[in-house]
Amino acid sequence: MEIKILGSGCKKCVALGDNTQAALKAAGREATIEKVTDIIAIAGYGVMSTPALVIDGKVVSTGKVLSPKEVGFLLPAA
Incomplete structure (x- = not known):
């Protein structure tokens, strides 16, 4: 799975990246971010x-900025 965070590097972009990593960890999944x-x-x-x-x-x-739970719902099935 390949994930991209699009943005200028602002606080919200960093938060989305962090939440995406948290969602992957909670789901026991790995991806390139x-x-x-x-x-x-x-x-x-x-x-x-x-x-x-x-x-x-x-x-x-x-x-x-999606929460980790919201990102988790968007991840494709394993």
Whole structure:
């Protein structure tokens, strides 16, 4: 599984990254997490508000910090 956190590196982006790691740990799952800060790359996903969460190439959330529980619901089945 490949996860990307899209954003400028702001406090909310860091929080989304932390919550994503917590969700993976709670689910007993592993994934590659990449932080994407390049505005051109972010726009390439069609994202207009950050932070955004991309799982396996699909944008699943934009413009908010999801809780670890919310991220857990978005993870694909093992």
